[in-house]
Amino acid sequence: MSPKVYISGKLYGKNDASISVFDHGLLYGDGVFEGIRSYSGKVFRLQQHVDRLYDSASAIFLQIPMAREEMARAIVDTLAVNKLVDAYIRVVVTRGAGGLGLDPRKTTDPQVIIITDQISLYPEELYEHGLKIITAGTTRNHPNALNPRIKSLNYLNNILAKIEGTNSGCLEALMLNHKGEIAECTGDNVFIVTRGILHTPSIDSGILKGITRDAVIELARSAGLTVVERTMDRYDVYTADECFLTGTAAELIAVVECDGRMLGSGRPGPITRDLRQRFGSLVREEC
Numbered sequence: 001m002s003p004k005v006y007i008s009g010k011l012y013g014k015n016d017a018s019i020s021v022f023d024h025g026l027l028y029g030d031g032v033f034e035g036i037r038s039y040s041g042k043v044f045r046l047q048q049h050v051d052r053l054y055d056s057a058s059a060i061f062l063q064i065p066m067a068r069e070e071m072a073r074a075i076v077d078t079l080a081v082n083k084l085v086d087a088y089i090r091v092v093v094t095r096g097a098g099g100l101g102l103d104p105r106k107t108t109d110p111q112v113i114i115i116t117d118q119i120s121l122y123p124e125e126l127y128e129h130g131l132k133i134i135t136a137g138t139t140r141n142h143p144n145a146l147n148p149r150i151k152s153l154n155y156l157n158n159i160l161a162k163i164e165g166t167n168s169g170c171l172e173a174l175m176l177n178h179k180g181e182i183a184e185c186t187g188d189n190v191f192i193v194t195r196g197i198l199h200t201p202s203i204d205s206g207i208l209k210g211i212t213r214d215a216v217i218e219l220a221r222s223a224g225l226t227v228v229e230r231t232m233d234r235y236d237v238y239t240a241d242e243c244f245l246t247g248t249a250a251e252l253i254a255v256v257e258c259d260g261r262m263l264g265s266g267r268p269g270p271i272t273r274d275l276r277q278r279f280g281s282l283v284r285e286e287c
């Protein structure tokens, strides 16, 4: 069966799923999106993803032409039609087609697109042995320019850092904010463990408020760990006992090297491995 893509209320075969070349989502990256996971046919933290999508839209003056409940239903229905169980779901809302000028008042019909696909995780051996990352020279968007809390269609900032990473043989790259503090990776949030305490950059470091990040903070606290959200710099990462990343696609993955320095023992640490297991249990409990 050819995959079905939802576009604004209708389902299309993969090859027929298209929108206008005049859509400001394409012309200017003017729109928002979400990356969501399903496990065993159930969507993980659907409400949080829908809420973040609507918050992103509201932050860019974009009115999504359907209610949140309708959006949640469309996501679940598209997943069911595609008979996918463990899937990755991409929801995109564009500003809609308009003129070639910037003026969003000239756009009509914001498009709501839902694409479902098989999940592609990092190779299993990277979960076992951990990732190597570098710090990118490209800093994270200044929150007063384009707040990283907005999951906008304009991901060039992250893509430029990702290219720096892949050019150096790394699948992820650490991004600093405009003050030189640790922000996040190109598509993942970052955590460190130092002397048994979990630290992660606070939201005002200029990061996306990751849904996996939130889940891991809850899990860690309920396991009795202290979690500190704070300003961090590269010294904190270089001297950490453990480091890991969180994200919808990656879930929770250890980082064992940063900028050529071995982190901790150079192997995924005990707290990282424990939290990864707890995350697996949480997903099985909720889905």
Ligand code: PMP
Pocket: 035, 158, 184, 185, 186, 187, 188, 189, 208, 209, 210, 211, 212, 213, 246, 247, 248, 249
């Ligand atoms: N930061 C960035 C820049 C992201 O794009 C993502 C999502 N891929 C994350 C962090 C992780 O967020 P979540 O756990 O909600 O997937």
